[in-house]
Amino acid sequence: xxxxxxxxxxxxxxxxxxxxxxxxxxxxxxxxxxxxxxxxxxxxxxxxxxxxxxxxxxxxxxxxxxxxxxxxxxxxxxxxxxxxxxxxxxxxxxxxxxxxxxxxxxxxxxxxxxxx
Amino acid sequence: xxxxxxxxxxxxxxxxxxxxxxxxxxxxxxxxxxxxxxxxxxxxxxxxxxxxxxxxxxxxxxxxxxxxxxxxxxxxxxxxxxxxxxxxxxxxxxxxxxxxxxxxxxxxxxx
Numbered sequence: 001x002x003x004x005x006x007x008x009x010x011x012x013x014x015x016x017x018x019x020x021x022x023x024x025x026x027x028x029x030x031x032x033x034x035x036x037x038x039x040x041x042x043x044x045x046x047x048x049x050x051x052x053x054x055x056x057x058x059x060x061x062x063x064x065x066x067x068x069x070x071x072x073x074x075x076x077x078x079x080x081x082x083x084x085x086x087x088x089x090x091x092x093x094x095x096x097x098x099x100x101x102x103x104x105x106x107x108x109x110x111x112x113x114x115x116x
Numbered sequence: 117x118x119x120x121x122x123x124x125x126x127x128x129x130x131x132x133x134x135x136x137x138x139x140x141x142x143x144x145x146x147x148x149x150x151x152x153x154x155x156x157x158x159x160x161x162x163x164x165x166x167x168x169x170x171x172x173x174x175x176x177x178x179x180x181x182x183x184x185x186x187x188x189x190x191x192x193x194x195x196x197x198x199x200x201x202x203x204x205x206x207x208x209x210x211x212x213x214x215x216x217x218x219x220x221x222x223x224x225x226x227x
Contacts, residue, residue, distance in 0.1 A: 031213070041219050058214070097209060098213065
């Protein structure tokens, strides 16, 4: 059963802590993405990766870090430098968009991060 | 920076009504446009994908159109049902690597 798995579903962070959100896909997609969603707003791109061992900053990368050591995995770390981390985080994947235009994005079920 | 706008932010209709959701984008150099559905607290479910060379796509009661020259896409929902209640988002793919999202239209279909 192919898809994208995000874990955990809910995550609580104390002030000054780093936390890591997991994203795994078995769709054999090259490209993976992390988005942040705040209430009443659209999705904003944090980081994206088009190939293993390479990733690019999105529009709101400050306070976040990622790694792409395996094709299937793209974990996101929310560092203590991110001053307002409470949000809904969504991971997505697609075939490498540079290979053509028939690029459909698929999403996981999200992780809700709350600062306590 | 590419901008994607969805109006209205919320829409309430009686069951059975046909409706249109709007999506506009500022940059016509769009490679494709995708419509999603999001239920509360959930991820996004892909509904329809329109490539830049296409003008529309259909799936069941849903029909999406794309007009690059005017910077607009519409999602038409026929014979709406209470189960259609959700937030609908559109996203444009630019530069072969970035999807830009609208803020969504929250639809409520009343029984």
